[in-house]
Amino acid sequence: MCGPVTETRDLFAAVPRSEFDTPGRSRGLIDVVRWRYLLRLLVRTGVTTRYRNSVLGWTWSYVRPAAQFLVFWVVLGLFMNLDRGIPNYAVYLFSGIVVINLFSEAFKNATTSIVGNAALVRKVFLPRQLFAVSAVIVAFVHFLPQVGLLLVVCLFLGWITHISLLSVLAIFAGMIIVMVFALGLGLFFGAINVRFRDAENIVELMLLLATWASPVLYGWYQVQDAIVGTLGWPQWIVDLYLLNPITQGVELFHFAFWRPVTDAAFAIPPGLAWNTLWTFLIAVATLLFGQFVFRRLEGRFAQDL
Amino acid sequence: MSEQTTIKPSIIVDGVHKRFTLNHAYSLKDTVVSWIKRRKLTSEFEALKGIDLVIGQGESVAILGLNGSGKSTLLKMVSGVMEPDEGQVLTRGRVAGLIEVGAGFHPELSGRENVFLNAAILGMKQHEIEARYDEIVAFSEIEQFIDQEVKHYSSGMFMRLAFSVAIHVELDVLLVDEILSVGDAPFREKCRLKFEELIEQGKTLVVVSHDMEMVRELCTRGIVINKGDVIYDGEIEGAIALVDK
Numbered sequence: 001m002c003g004p005v006t007e008t009r010d011l012f013a014a015v016p017r018s019e020f021d022t023p024g025r026s027r028g029l030i031d032v033v034r035w036r037y038l039l040r041l042l043v044r045t046g047v048t049t050r051y052r053n054s055v056l057g058w059t060w061s062y063v064r065p066a067a068q069f070l071v072f073w074v075v076l077g078l079f080m081n082l083d084r085g086i087p088n089y090a091v092y093l094f095s096g097i098v099v100i101n102l103f104s105e106a107f108k109n110a111t112t113s114i115v116g117n118a119a120l121v122r123k124v125f126l127p128r129q130l131f132a133v134s135a136v137i138v139a140f141v142h143f144l145p146q147v148g149l150l151l152v153v154c155l156f157l158g159w160i161t162h163i164s165l166l167s168v169l170a171i172f173a174g175m176i177i178v179m180v181f182a183l184g185l186g187l188f189f190g191a192i193n194v195r196f197r198d199a200e201n202i203v204e205l206m207l208l209l210a211t212w213a214s215p216v217l218y219g220w221y222q223v224q225d226a227i228v229g230t231l232g233w234p235q236w237i238v239d240l241y242l243l244n245p246i247t248q249g250v251e252l253f254h255f256a257f258w259r260p261v262t263d264a265a266f267a268i269p270p271g272l273a274w275n276t277l278w279t280f281l282i283a284v285a286t287l288l289f290g291q292f293v294f295r296r297l298e299g300r301f302a303q304d305l
Numbered sequence: 306m307s308e309q310t311t312i313k314p315s316i317i318v319d320g321v322h323k324r325f326t327l328n329h330a331y332s333l334k335d336t337v338v339s340w341i342k343r344r345k346l347t348s349e350f351e352a353l354k355g356i357d358l359v360i361g362q363g364e365s366v367a368i369l370g371l372n373g374s375g376k377s378t379l380l381k382m383v384s385g386v387m388e389p390d391e392g393q394v395l396t397r398g399r400v401a402g403l404i405e406v407g408a409g410f411h412p413e414l415s416g417r418e419n420v421f422l423n424a425a426i427l428g429m430k431q432h433e434i435e436a437r438y439d440e441i442v443a444f445s446e447i448e449q450f451i452d453q454e455v456k457h458y459s460s461g462m463f464m465r466l467a468f469s470v471a472i473h474v475e476l477d478v479l480l481v482d483e484i485l486s487v488g489d490a491p492f493r494e495k496c497r498l499k500f501e502e503l504i505e506q507g508k509t510l511v512v513v514s515h516d517m518e519m520v521r522e523l524c525t526r527g528i529v530i531n532k533g534d535v536i537y538d539g540e541i542e543g544a545i546a547l548v549d550k
Contacts, residue, residue: 020395023385038425125385
């Protein structure tokens with residue numbers, strides 16, 4: 001073991017490094033664009049295999065939100081009379097629930113995506129962000145039938161005559177904000193989950209709170225009344241509450257679907273337009289942070305899984 | 306371009322160390338409890354202790370050694386699945402690994418869909434896969450079952466298809482980890498011929514295997530690793546003799 005070593009050393013000095021790649025070095029989310037063909041296949045796999053071997057198949061995508069909606073509507077609306085002050089409560093409820101569903105599904109899937117693809121992550125090098133991104137896109141595909149259902153109900157109630165360009169923009173803004181936010185959080189918790197499976201349970205807990213932390217079952221003004229009126233706390237706490245990207249997504253959906261079909265709708269939350277920008281920036285910041293943590297931990301995925 | 310040697314290097318492994326942390330705590334709770342009790346959370350195991358290697362373009366190299374000597378870890382480092390703790394790994398051109406073929410297969414998808422999915426996972430572009438699709442299926446010899454779901458395949462059929470996809474990936478460097486024992490004798494012979502074809506095309510081949518016969522036929526250079534150190538680097542016969550005794 002004398003000869004080869006010195007030869008090797010000479011070579012290291014002589015070789016122009018620029019011609020070489022360092023294996024395992026990823027460029028983060030930029031790589032996802034370069035691997036878009038694989039992304040498409042992963043999404044297609046996720047979508048088509050989900051209801052494989054089930055009789056009802058895609059109907060389940062309608063049944064679940066419908067059941068959820070029915071429970072909330074009957075219990076909260078009819079039994080507990082929570083709908084007082086919120087006209088057209090059913091539409092209000094449903095347009096909020098679909099946003100929460102999109103967020104929950106995207107966030108949960110993205111969190112488990114790395115561990116779920118352990119066999120691949122351990123054996124083959126590919127940009128692991130792909131798994132999280134495809135999980136969010138699959139969640140989006142499953143969210144579409146729910147929006148379709150909502151759209152049908154709204155059309156039935158005369159939505160089309162009140163529709164404005166602003167409502168359509170609000171739908172897209174709401175979806176983008178929620179998905180970017182979910183991807184950011186998903187990358188963060190997905191990376192943590194490789195080492196500590198507690199992340200999955202923390203996410204479950206967060207999702208449980210998310211439904212109640214946003215004005216899905218109640219109106220935003222009730223929060224205002226409680227905080228400023230009853231408790232006497234300053235207004236900025238309400239503003240902070242409204243800066244939750246999920247809350248903003250829910251409010252944008254209310255603005256787009258519920259408001260046009262409701263005559264006696266209460267006032268829109270203050271600064272809805274500006275909050276769209278701020279929450280979008282918060283979502284992007286979350287994504288950058290999640291991406292940063294993900295990339296820091298990525299090198300250890302293969303050995304930690 | 307410096308031409309000190311006749312061959313251009315294809316893989317450079319420069320002083321690579323790899324340590325594995327053996328965890329004794331498996332959850333946040335365990336971590337906190339051990340931390341409070343001031344118990345040691347982890348211990349270290351050094352899998353690679355400063356490996357220096359240069360593999361030239363067109364060389365076919367066998368990496369030999371006993372189980373747990375660090376061969377597969379080294380290969381994972383070259384493929385990019387793991388990162389070295391110290392030192393540097395550099396590769397030139399497209400590196401593809403025949404490392405546990407079939408890892409990317411989805412049991413619920415048909416053979417055809419899996420060919421596309423797996424080839425994309427191994428880094429192929431859509432038009433490349435479409436161009437080679439017929440070749441891949443023909444090589445695997447399971448044309449008549451290609452539209453069946455993969456979960457209904459026999460293990461032999463599964464391995465043949467997976468192997469066939471992997472071997473048809475556009476590549477400059479091929480890493481092979483212990484999968485030369487695919488299928489029955491005729492198929493193995495076919496694989497061997499395919500490897501020889503790749504060697505003739507000037508591809509770089511790095512093989513980790515315990516199948517000495519196959520290694521002897523394919524490789525010209527042997528590297529023996531023992532407990533994370535290179536203990537032999539040279540003619541293949543010498544390496545085999547060292548490992549076999």
